[in-house]
Amino acid sequence: MIAGVYYDGRTARAYAVRVAVGRDGVRMEGDGIERFVPLEQTKISERLGSAPRKLSFPDGAICELRDHEAFEAQLRLAGIRAGYIDRLQRSTRAGLMALVVTILLGVAGYIWGLPGFAAWAARAIPEDVTALLSEQTLALFDKTWFEDSQLSDARKTELESAFARLQPQDGALHYRLLFRSSPTIGPNAFALPNGDIVLLDELVNLASDDEQVLAVLGHELGHVHHRHGLRLLIQGALTGTLIALWLGDTNSLLVALPTILAQAHYSRTFESEADAYGVALLRVNGIAPERFAEILEKLSKAPDSDAVAAPAQEGWADYLASHPAPASRIRALREGRIGQQHGP
Amino acid sequence: MITGDHHPVRNAPERFRFTGNGSEYFGIWIVNLLLTIVTLGIYSPWAKVRRLKYFYGNTELAGASFDYHGDPLAILKGRLLALGLFILYNAATSVASVWSVVGLVFLALLLPWLLRSSFRFRLRYSSYRGLHFGFHGSNAGAYWVFLAHLLLMFFTLYLTAPLFHARLKQYQHNNSRYGTAPFSFHAGAAGFYAAYLPVFGILIAMVVVMFVSIGSLQLGVDGEKPDPQAVVSIMGTMFLVLIGGMLLINPVWQALTQNLVWNNTRLGEHRFQSNLGVFPLMWIQVSNFVLVVLTLGFFAPWAAVRVARYRAECMQMIPAGSLDEFVAEQQRALEAVGEESAEVFDIDIGL
Numbered sequence: 248m249i250a251g252v253y254y255d256g257r258t259a260r261a262y263a264v265r266v267a268v269g270r271d272g273v274r275m276e277g278d279g280i281e282r283f284v285p286l287e288q289t290k291i292s293e294r295l296g297s298a299p300r301k302l303s304f305p306d307g308a309i310c311e312l313r314d315h316e317a318f319e320a321q322l323r324l325a326g327i328r329a330g331y332i333d334r335l336q337r338s339t340r341a342g343l344m345a346l347v348v349t350i351l352l353g354v355a356g357y358i359w360g361l362p363g364f365a366a367w368a369a370r371a372i373p374e375d376v377t378a379l380l381s382e383q384t385l386a387l388f389d390k391t392w393f394e395d396s397q398l399s400d401a402r403k404t405e406l407e408s409a410f411a412r413l414q415p416q417d418g419a420l421h422y423r424l425l426f427r428s429s430p431t432i433g434p435n436a437f438a439l440p441n442g443d444i445v446l447l448d449e450l451v452n453l454a455s456d457d458e459q460v461l462a463v464l465g466h467e468l469g470h471v472h473h474r475h476g477l478r479l480l481i482q483g484a485l486t487g488t489l490i491a492l493w494l495g496d497t498n499s500l501l502v503a504l505p506t507i508l509a510q511a512h513y514s515r516t517f518e519s520e521a522d523a524y525g526v527a528l529l530r531v532n533g534i535a536p537e538r539f540a541e542i543l544e545k546l547s548k549a550p551d552s553d554a555v556a557a558p559a560q561e562g563w564a565d566y567l568a569s570h571p572a573p574a575s576r577i578r579a580l581r582e583g584r585i586g587q588q589h590g591p
Numbered sequence: 592m593i594t595g596d597h598h599p600v601r602n603a604p605e606r607f608r609f610t611g612n613g614s615e616y617f618g619i620w621i622v623n624l625l626l627t628i629v630t631l632g633i634y635s636p637w638a639k640v641r642r643l644k645y646f647y648g649n650t651e652l653a654g655a656s657f658d659y660h661g662d663p664l665a666i667l668k669g670r671l672l673a674l675g676l677f678i679l680y681n682a683a684t685s686v687a688s689v690w691s692v693v694g695l696v697f698l699a700l701l702l703p704w705l706l707r708s709s710f711r712f713r714l715r716y717s718s719y720r721g722l723h724f725g726f727h728g729s730n731a732g733a734y735w736v737f738l739a740h741l742l743l744m745f746f747t748l749y750l751t752a753p754l755f756h757a758r759l760k761q762y763q764h765n766n767s768r769y770g771t772a773p774f775s776f777h778a779g780a781a782g783f784y785a786a787y788l789p790v791f792g793i794l795i796a797m798v799v800v801m802f803v804s805i806g807s808l809q810l811g812v813d814g815e816k817p818d819p820q821a822v823v824s825i826m827g828t829m830f831l832v833l834i835g836g837m838l839l840i841n842p843v844w845q846a847l848t849q850n851l852v853w854n855n856t857r858l859g860e861h862r863f864q865s866n867l868g869v870f871p872l873m874w875i876q877v878s879n880f881v882l883v884v885l886t887l888g889f890f891a892p893w894a895a896v897r898v899a900r901y902r903a904e905c906m907q908m909i910p911a912g913s914l915d916e917f918v919a920e921q922q923r924a925l926e927a928v929g930e931e932s933a934e935v936f937d938i939d940i941g942l
Contacts, residue, residue, distance in 0.1 A: 252655065254721030259770065259917035261655065261720065295641065296615035299656050307919070309721045311655065335622045336641075342618040346889070347688030352628055444697040493888055504884075 249317040253280050256307030266302075266310060268321040273302055275310060282308075285325070293333040294319075301548075360514065361482055369477040374441075377477065381441035388437075388445075389427075396426035396448050406446070409457050410464055413532055422468065434546060436463050438470040439478050453545055462529055463538035469524030475517040483510050512570040522576060540580040547573035604864065605910060609903035610656075611649035611892030619650055620892040625791040642781035645894075647717065650903055653878060653914055662715040664905075676701075703737035704730060714767055718811045722919050728766035753783035756848065764856050770917040778855035786847040804829040841874035853906060860911035867905045875901055 248265040253275055255262070262278040272285040284304050292301040300318055302310040312318050322329075335341040396403070403426055410424050421442055428448035429435075437445040444467045445458070454460045470476065486509045526536045570576075631638030640663050647657040690890035707728055714724040740755045757780040764776035791898075804825045846867040853865035879894035 254655075258915065259722050260722040260915035290699040292644070292648075293641070295619060295645040295648055296611055298611065298645060301648075301658060307721065309658075332622065332626070332637075336619045339618065342621050343842075348626050349621065349628065412690045518751045 249312065249314045251275065251302075251310045251312045253278070253282075253310045254308060255280075256304075256309065256400030265357075266312060268318070268325050268327070270325050270457045275308075289418055291322075291327070293330065294337060302333045305480075328419070331522070354488075357477075357509065361485055362478070362516075365478040365481040366474070366484065367504055368481050369474040372477060377440040379445055380477075381439035385425075385440060385443065385445070392429050392432055393427040393445075393580065394429060396428050398426055398451065406451070406457065406460065408518065409461055412463060413465065413468070413528060422471070424464075428477060436467050438467040438476065440471070440474065442471050444471070450546065455545075456538075457543075458534050458538040459542040462525065462536075462542055465528040466539065467525075468528060469521030470517065472524055473517065473520055479514060479517060482513050486510060486513075511569055515571050519576075523579075526580065536580050536583070540577045541575050543573050543580070547577075604907040605653040605914075607906040607908070609649055609896075609900040609901040610651060611645060611899065613896045613898050616645060616896050617892040633667070636663040639663070639666060642879045646899055650899070652719070652908060653910075655720045658660060658718045660718065661712065662716075664710075673775060673884045699738060699742075703733035706737055710763060719769065720914075720917070722770040722917055725768045725920055726763075726766055727768065728762055732762050732766070734926055753787040754780045756787075757783040760852050764852070768920060770918045772859040774915050775857045776852075776855060778851055782851055782855070783786035783848070786851045787844075789847065790844045791842050793836050793843065797833055800832045800836075801828060830904065837871075838873060838877055842869045842876060846872050849902075858908075861914075862909040862911070864909060865905055867902065871901060 248267050249264040253262040253264040254260070262280045264275040264277040264280050270286075272487045273284055273289050275282045284302075288305050290303040292303070294315070297315070299311045299313045300315065304310075329337075337347075379471065398406075407424050410422075423443045425443055425445045426448070427445050429451070432447065432449070434450040434453040435447050436450055439445070444464060446464065450463060451460055454463075460566075470559070483489050483506070486504045490505050490509075522539075526539060529536055529539065619641060623634070626634045627638050632648045640661050641903055643659040643661065645661040650657045665836065680694050680698055684691040707726075707730060714726040717724045736758045737757070740751070740758050744751045744755045757778065760778070761776050764774050767774040807825060808822060846869045849867050850865045853863045856863050875897050879890070879897060880890065882890040883894055
């Protein structure tokens, strides 16, 4: 017999009882209570740490037990085994294994799972949705950051025909070159998911020749080809949600930081992919990858450049950067380490 | 006055106690986490029920512990429905059109009903000493609080946040029961405004510091390039003040409002007392934050236990008589008709 507290389910009165669990049922007596309930009508609560165990009966009565060891001994004698998850929760070994497996799953999800899912989802999104998304983005930028291009029509035609000669083979996507200017953003080019590429005057002016401009456009085509915009959008949303779920009821700042880090890492991967695509495209067209290295170098020295080549950063700030450090990209280009294996 | 002569020290305060500890909760947490991951979230209602059972079961008052009885299947159904709604809502609002307005209005109309259902669910399936809690707030009351006062709050730029909070707690605590005994709430909007005063004060101080530092930088720009050293020190001070304010604001808000709420809540004639301290709360939050970051999230179970323990330690009940006298409410008949809707939606809200 072990000590328990019985509540009859009708009032909050506590009855101090002695409890015996046997093969046939639960017997409680003391404090004016004398009751026997068959096992099949008794619900035995799981062991959850040191919280009291509870026996619940069909009429709403319960019995709280705090002597865990004695109760376990009675259960063993009565041949009542704990449920599967109950046993896992108690076992130190299961806990450690769960910890290791959870960490491994988390790492695998970060490296393969999320990007894989985002790539699949990006391809599954219908063209008219990407088109709408791109139009809205462009409209927003036109309203906020972009101004009309100052390039002459002749210059535009020249660049357009050079761009057309790059001839990326990419199924249904048709590429379109759009001209804008933006003193606030500085020398840059943007790829939209629908194949539109926005070229800023500032970049054209910075480049010493058109092959350098084409090198940047090749990089942007890489973003379109691999659907980086959409994938980054999906990965970002998913990482944010998952990290929020993971860290749960803690702190919004706590959720933001790892999301930013993960997003920056994914973004750098995409930049390298786009570099590879762009360089391969240049080679096919007989343009030396050195042109891309040159323009990257110029961009990294330009005061206000951001997207194609983030300004020079060092050390730990790399982890926050959306682009790989320009110096290492330029080195890789010059050593011919980029764009060998990917065909456009 | 209740005459409970078998209780010699009738009015001695009864402290709430939390008996759990981090390592034992970690074992439960990690197993349930892994199961949730490998089932892609389908297991999460079961994990939630175990979590709540752990925290309820380890919360003790006057020698008895609380219990949670939510049915995981009902929670799963509710979550799937909520997920469906969420996706619908996002689809409706992602493209700017008339549908985003329809989506917003629909959600605004649905929200009060959902919140009322979740209050009902949570209380209906919480128990202490074998008696269940209950919630009897009306739909009209829910719309009055969550539509009228919430809208008012948005239109007054959160100046009526204390009023909203007061109405919310009045709605919750005046409509809750333990067995047949009603809870009652005795604080008005004035009390909440007083509790929010320091919160607003910190916010205003943060805004002022931000404007002053940005303003002083602007002054520099007008002339020549500002002295980089000055910029760094101004920005540095600004960020320190802002971070300090952010760290302080939540504990201040939590401690002041929690204390106000529980010091003005009664269960029948029994009273409660809460004395959460701003600085202990801040210490727990900051150290939890740092440790959760350093352990990539795996400190979370200890963090949750620390918060639960401190909150329980700061609460006590001042009984007006014997706690044995509560009587169960006849909820059985109501159950089949009324609770079905409540089970469908199970929303976690930290109100």
